[in-house]
Amino acid sequence: MHLVTPVILAIDIGGTKLASGLVAVNGELLTHQTRATPVTNDAEVLWNSLTDLVDSVTAEAPAYLGVGVGCGGPMRWPSGEVSPVNIPGWREFPLLNRLRARYAGDRPIDIHNDAIALAVAEHRWGAGRGIRNMLGIVVSTGVGGGLILNGQRIDGASGNAGHIGHMVVEPGGEPCACGGRGCLEQIARGPAIAAHAIKLGWLGDGTGIGVAAGARDGDPAALAAFTRAGRAVGTAIASAGALCDLELVVIGGGIAQSGSIFWDPLRSAFSEHAGMEFVQRCRIVPAELGYLSGLSGAAALVLDDVL
Ligand SMILES: [Zn+2]
Numbered sequence: 039m040h041l042v043t044p045v046i047l048a049i050d051i052g053g054t055k056l057a058s059g060l061v062a063v064n065g066e067l068l069t070h071q072t073r074a075t076p077v078t079n080d081a082e083v084l085w086n087s088l089t090d091l092v093d094s095v096t097a098e099a100p101a102y103l104g105v106g107v108g109c110g111g112p113m114r115w116p117s118g119e120v121s122p123v124n125i126p127g128w129r130e131f132p133l134l135n136r137l138r139a140r141y142a143g144d145r146p147i148d149i150h151n152d153a154i155a156l157a158v159a160e161h162r163w164g165a166g167r168g169i170r171n172m173l174g175i176v177v178s179t180g181v182g183g184g185l186i187l188n189g190q191r192i193d194g195a196s197g198n199a200g201h202i203g204h205m206v207v208e209p210g211g212e213p214c215a216c217g218g219r220g221c222l223e224q225i226a227r228g229p230a231i232a233a234h235a236i237k238l239g240w241l242g243d244g245t246g247i248g249v250a251a252g253a254r255d256g257d258p259a260a261l262a263a264f265t266r267a268g269r270a271v272g273t274a275i276a277s278a279g280a281l282c283d284l285e286l287v288v289i290g291g292g293i294a295q296s297g298s299i300f301w302d303p304l305r306s307a308f309s310e311h312a313g314m315e316f317v318q319r320c321r322i323v324p325a326e327l328g329y330l331s332g333l334s335g336a337a338a339l340v341l342d343d344v345l
Contacts, residue, residue: 057071089140104145160326180203
């Protein structure tokens with residue numbers, strides 16, 4: 039392919055998949071490639087897998103305007119040393135500097151938490167268009183979040199604001215990979231839903247997709263695990279809404295695409311826990327930008343710097 043449209047090189051790094059693509063300045067994803075995130079404790083194996091993927095994308099458009107990078111949190115920001123909870127091979131890995139040296143040169147490059155990137159993309163191009171106060175949530179291998187308040191992206195003191203996955207929804211609950219316990223992520227992340235279903239007696243396919251199919255077929259163990267996850271997310275949203283006076287919550291990620299088995303308990307728990315009128319008024323909707331919204335989000339991070 040030979041591209042003449044101005045494009046941004048987008049890179050999205052998650053616990054399950056690595057993705058890279060070229061995004062036009064209007065948000066359109068023109069081309070992309072993905073591969074599974076290697077399961078390894080070797081930082082360089084992860085890096086080599088990522089650069090193989092990105093090299094094949096840049097071969098199609100060496101003239102990109104800038105580079106946007108979304109990565110699972112937490113990270114040191116804006117310096118961009120990453121320690122993703124769901125990628126144990128990278129701890130304090132200098133991702134931004136390594137990517138800058140290899141792909142950016144003099145061009146702008148920005149990195150942020152992948153859920154903050156999703157929030158920015160949904161605000162710019164998706165379900166949050168025209169909204170000034172919103173929370174974007176990703177429910178997938180992990181659970182992440184990003185805040186837009188008064189129309190501005192909220193970074194926080196260290197760039198880690200919005201980590202709703204590590205809000206405590208079960209005081210004294212199970213230990214979380216983050217070092218805390220009772221976190222939302224420990225209940226609502228895909229692998230946790232599957233593990234809980236198995237604990238309750240689910241004997242079928244132990245992946246998130248398999249358990250979701252079982253829940254839709256009415257299997258009590260699979261259904262109970264999704265109900266627990268949906269309720270935990272709805273409860274956390276009620277707290278976040280009270281804290282931030284939100285107009286809208288947008289939820290993306292694979293688990294959020296499971297339908298009523300997830301959304302019905304989420305909405306019930308939200309209604310039960312949201313007391314004040316300004317909290318109840320918050321709308322909760324699915325993300326519009328779909329499976330590869332992480333790439334749109336990564337591109338959105340750098341858009342203001344290249345235009
Ligand atoms: Zn945690």
